Amino acid sequence: MRICNLVLSAACLAASVPSCYPQAVNGVELPSNGPYRADANLFQVSTLGALEAAVLEGAYPIGLLKHEGNFGVGHYVGLGGELIALDGHFYHAYSDGTVDEAQDKELVPFAAVLNFTPEQSLKMRGMTMAQLDTFIANKIPSDNYFYAIKIHGLFSYVKTRIIPQQVQPYPTLDEAITREVIFIRQNEEGTAVVIRSPQYVANLNIAGDHYHFISDDHQYGGHALDLTVQNATLEIQQIRRNTLWLPATTAFQKAPLPAPAK
Numbered sequence: 001m002r003i004c005n006l007v008l009s010a011a012c013l014a015a016s017v018p019s020c021y022p023q024a025v026n027g028v029e030l031p032s033n034g035p036y037r038a039d040a041n042l043f044q045v046s047t048l049g050a051l052e053a054a055v056l057e058g059a060y061p062i063g064l065l066k067h068e069g070n071f072g073v074g075h076y077v078g079l080g081g082e083l084i085a086l087d088g089h090f091y092h093a094y095s096d097g098t099v100d101e102a103q104d105k106e107l108v109p110f111a112a113v114l115n116f117t118p119e120q121s122l123k124m125r126g127m128t129m130a131q132l133d134t135f136i137a138n139k140i141p142s143d144n145y146f147y148a149i150k151i152h153g154l155f156s157y158v159k160t161r162i163i164p165q166q167v168q169p170y171p172t173l174d175e176a177i178t179r180e181v182i183f184i185r186q187n188e189e190g191t192a193v194v195i196r197s198p199q200y201v202a203n204l205n206i207a208g209d210h211y212h213f214i215s216d217d218h219q220y221g222g223h224a225l226d227l228t229v230q231n232a233t234l235e236i237q238q239i240r241r242n243t244l245w246l247p248a249t250t251a252f253q254k255a256p257l258p259a260p261a262k
Contacts, residue, residue, distance in 0.1 A: 058107025
């Protein structure tokens with residue numbers, strides 16, 4: 001039997017950080033960085049396919065989710081509100097138009113979060129959401145990675161939706177969306193929190209750009225259906241690790257989850 005000897009840095013051991021990488025394998029020193037060292041990790045609770053199949057029970061608490069990232073998007077139990085994670089704060093946007101900071105005990109059926117450390121920073125003016133998508137596509141090296149994107153500034157137009165709390169037996173995602181509540185704001189200062197996923201994970205996450213929005217005063221937010229940037233800063237982080245945490249609930253175990261398209 002061959003045994004691999006791993007040497008971990010003292011900082012990793014002291015912090016008990018599970019994502020730390022070995023400094024050496026079998027006595028061979030590893031370079032401090034390289035193509036296999038993708039430290040940014042997108043931690044995801046459940047799958048888009050499960051949401052579509054009406055698996056809307058709470059599965060993961062906000063208090064634990066905070067340990068996995070400070071930036072991201074998600075939903076709450078029964079699709080009752082939108083999750084916007086920004087700068088370590090986890091907001092709950094409700095269908096009555098109010099926004100609160102989520103309590104640690106609140107549960108989510110779906111979320112995708114990471115620790116945001118931008119690698120690009122760009123100034124932008126006068127762009128619609130469609131123009132933003134094209135602009136971002138031209139600034140990233142490949143469509144085959146995940147990206148976290150933060151857009152902060154003044155938005156001349158923001159259109160968000162929030163789905164009201166659904167009750168059991170839960171509807172499918174498509175059915176629930178027909179009950180959405182729309183909110184429109186103009187000249188709003190805030191942040192678009194965006195997770196961009198590659199097309200090949202379409203059953204796991206929303207392929208393409210998934211926009212959520214939170215105003216600077218934390219009084220307005222939701223899933224962004226449309227927006228126009230007046231003047232903003234766009235920051236991008238590439239992500240090459242994706243951890244998928246699957247619920248242990250009966251609903252998830254018995255759900256007819258979709259197979260990948262052939």
